[in-house]
Amino acid sequence: MPISNIQMVSFRNHQQLDMDFSPGINVIWGENGSGKTAVLEAIHLLSIGKSFRTSKMTEIIKHEKDFFRVKGAFSSENKEDEILFSQGKDRRQKIKINGKDVGRKTLIGQNPVIILSPEEQNITKGTPGNRRNYFDKLYSITSEEYLNNLSKFFSALKQRNALLRENKNKIVFEAWDETLADLGAKVWKAKKELNEEFMTYLSTASSSYGDGSISIKLKIGNIDIDKKQMKEMLKETHDRDVINKQTSVGPHRDRISFLFNEKKLRNFGSQGEHKIALVLVKLAEFMFIKEKTGRAPIFLLDDLFAKLDLKRSDAVFELLKKNTQTIITNTDLFNLKNHGIDLETPDNKSFHLAR
Numbered sequence: 406m407p408i409s410n411i412q413m414v415s416f417r418n419h420q421q422l423d424m425d426f427s428p429g430i431n432v433i434w435g436e437n438g439s440g441k442t443a444v445l446e447a448i449h450l451l452s453i454g455k456s457f458r459t460s461k462m463t464e465i466i467k468h469e470k471d472f473f474r475v476k477g478a479f480s481s482e483n484k485e486d487e488i489l490f491s492q493g494k495d496r497r498q499k500i501k502i503n504g505k506d507v508g509r510k511t512l513i514g515q516n517p518v519i520i521l522s523p524e525e526q527n528i529t530k531g532t533p534g535n536r537r538n539y540f541d542k543l544y545s546i547t548s549e550e551y552l553n554n555l556s557k558f559f560s561a562l563k564q565r566n567a568l569l570r571e572n573k574n575k576i577v578f579e580a581w582d583e584t585l586a587d588l589g590a591k592v593w594k595a596k597k598e599l600n601e602e603f604m605t606y607l608s609t610a611s612s613s614y615g616d617g618s619i620s621i622k623l624k625i626g627n628i629d630i631d632k633k634q635m636k637e638m639l640k641e642t643h644d645r646d647v648i649n650k651q652t653s654v655g656p657h658r659d660r661i662s663f664l665f666n667e668k669k670l671r672n673f674g675s676q677g678e679h680k681i682a683l684v685l686v687k688l689a690e691f692m693f694i695k696e697k698t699g700r701a702p703i704f705l706l707d708d709l710f711a712k713l714d715l716k717r718s719d720a721v722f723e724l725l726k727k728n729t730q731t732i733i734t735n736t737d738l739f740n741l742k743n744h745g746i747d748l749e750t751p752d753n754k755s756f757h758l759a760r
């Protein structure tokens with residue numbers, strides 16, 4: 406659902422900030438360090454309970470303060486949800502939906518957002534772990550079954566790794582390997598289906614962008630492994646796992662690659678190709694989430710104009726014109742008209758942040 410209001414307290418550089426958003430295009434502008442990205446970070450946090458900038462939540466708390474709090478109102482025609490997230494220095498976290506305490510998992514998928522920011526470039530440029538996390542997050546938002554199997558898999562994995570550290574007798578592992586193989590195979594099966602589906606959106610995004618000559622695909626090793634095979638592999642790698650004190654087989658080790666015109670993007674992609682690929686992935690992500698959840702994600706575009714040339718950002722704006730709430734950050738208001746953003750129309754809004 407679109408976000409209609411946000412209130413931030415002791416969040417990064419903001420002592421107190423209160424903003425009312427339009428359901429159309431919103432532009433937050435101001436010089437570097439004025440806290441524009443922090444606003445997107447707060448919206449992202451209300452959407453999935455995590456930051457896109459850091460995994461250390463306490464980093465977000467304003468210096469010299471003991472906690473931060475973000476409250477957001479998400480509203481559609483017939484519904485309004487108030488979501489609250491607070492984080493203490495003592496690492497205590499509180500999440501509430503309409504005044505009721507909930508766990509982080511409850512948030513996921515309710516108010517999806519897409520973030521296109523310079524940091525997100527590590528989806529194409531970064532480590533296999535970056536890509537794994539990206540797809541785990543995306544598939545968790547769009548499939549409850551995936552989310553459940555994945556979180557069960559991770560807790561079984563944690564326990565198996567604990568046993569490895571204690572160097573328990575091999576017999577103990579029999580039951581754990583059975584459980585892990587069962588969950589691992591379930592995750593792989595679902596991931597394979599979701600991947601194939603996601604790729605159809607990738608190709609839609611590619612063909613609607615530029616001259617349509619770009620092909621972008623996903624490639625994952627190991628994904629066809631079933632439960633029996635995975636159990637076999639766990640047995641085979643047992644001794645090595647004991648030495649390394651971690652489990653070497655499973656979806657938590659998947660290596661996902663992007664193929665850009667049939668070549669591995671990470672190895673061969675130019676700067677420009679990485680940028681194009683990220684935009685295509687984000688456009689695909691938008692369509693994928695919209696189709697699977699029935700909810701149009703809020704589009705968050707951080708420093709868009711620093712990143713994209715005019716032609717590329719136009720592909721993004723074509724999509725955004727279709728009834729999508731968009732929140733854009735930029736250092737100034739120049740050039741917006743060239744991108745089709747008319748701040749004179751009542752649907753669009755701008756906010757200035759000062760340092």
Ligand SMILES: Nc1ncnc2c1ncn2[C@@H]1O[C@H](COP(=O)(O)OP(=O)(O)O)[C@@H](O)[C@H]1O
Nearest residue numbers: 417418437438439440441442443465466467468
């Ligand atoms: N925990 C924090 N407490 C206080 N200030 C912070 C904290 N974390 C980051 N900052 C500062 O907040 C400012 C805003 O950062 P950012 O949101 O990236 O701004 P912008 O996107 O407008 O450039 C930066 O100057 C940064 O140094």
Ligand SMILES: [Mg+2]
Nearest residue numbers: 441442707708
């Ligand atoms: Mg910024």
